[in-house]
């Protein structure tokens with residue numbers, strides 16, 4: 001065929017091939033993926049993640065730089081994109097997580113999250129606008145098919161975050177939004193289990209006489225505010241648990257006459273500072289029993305606390321399957337709530353700025369949840385549950401109880 005081409009035609013073909021190669025190279029060089037790779041090079045070099053190797057070949061020395069590999073860049077929304085990073089050999093996913101601030105600045109975006117995904121991979125999500133500040137209504141959840149999963153908020157991508165039924169601990173500084181999260185959990189439990197045979201019962205302890213004070217009537221089976229009431233409520237709950245245990249069932253089965261029981265404790269820390277020693281040891285013993293044996297009797301605790309320290313939560317902490325950390329003061333506190341190494345895995349609850357009246361509680365309800373099955377804590381925002389919504393919930397719980405008693 002070449003024979004058939006004239007010299008001129010051959011020149012034209014090779015010229016066109018050269019142009020195609022140059023255009024292809026320019027398109028590749030300026031593609032979003034390659035621009036990302038170039039933008040991140042100084043991050044890896046600056047953090048000491050890159051590794052330089054000098055290779056000798058044919059008497060010449062070549063310098064090769066090993067850097068993390070960027071894969072699967074994809075757009076999530078007009079204001080967010082994500083990509084995967086695989087660390088170069090000798091480096092870990094935790095090294096990549098530690099670079100999140102530098103990645104954010106190198107990409108010139110508002111915020112990034114770096115989430116370990118297991119099998120040596122981290123997913124970076126970059127936000128051109130702060131995703132978490134968009135507050136949304138609790139009502140949005142009413143549309144969610146819950147099944148037996150309990151929706152508690154939305155993650156950075158706007159997807160609903162769930163926890164499973166289990167002892168649940170919410171820790172956060174004053175004003176961080178624990179109250180709304182407790183309510184969201186109760187609403188979710190009632191949606192998922194309230195209408196099943198046996199239903200769900202709610203018991204409450206509220207030493208500050210705040211969160212539960214408005215709904216004592218009807219919806220709750222029992223609510224205790226004072227020393228004496230708290231002690232006797234806990235003793236009665238332990239007695240109910242023992243009664244259930246006497247039937248010798250290995251696994252709790254919700255059914256007629258055997259409702260699921262949820263004990264809500266707003267301000268778990270207060271139980272360690274109220275009353276005299278006798279009261280405290282009685283309360284501690286009851287709480288310990290409920291936390292360690294309640295699950296198999298269908299009795300679950302959901303508790304809020306301002307402090308996660310050992311002296312405050314020490315005896316109870318290990319029993320909570322679901323742990324949620326809203327704004328706290330330090331990385332050590334994050335680890336105390338979510339488990340050691342959580343802050344290093346990117347759970348930066350200590351970097352959330354305080355929610356105050358002056359900033360309109362801009363960050364209230366923002367936190368990290370460690371759900372089972374997830375290798376790393378996930379950032380999410382709980383919705384704000386207002387008094388009207390609490391009222392509707394209480395009315396529904398009460399009406400269902402009345403229907404059953406008819």
Ligand SMILES: Nc1ncnc2c1ncn2[C@@H]1O[C@H](COP(=O)(O)OP(=O)(O)OP(=O)(O)O)[C@@H](O)[C@H]1O
Nearest residue numbers: 135174175176177178179180361364365382383384
């Ligand atoms: N998820 C949310 N989204 C938006 N705003 C919220 C959210 N949760 C709470 N808020 C706002 O923040 C305020 C404080 O929240 P909340 O009372 O739940 O905090 P808290 O952590 O229980 O504090 P404390 O420990 O003092 O009881 C609320 O009055 C409300 O205005």
Ligand SMILES: [Mg+2]
Nearest residue numbers: 178179211266
């Ligand atoms: Mg509160």
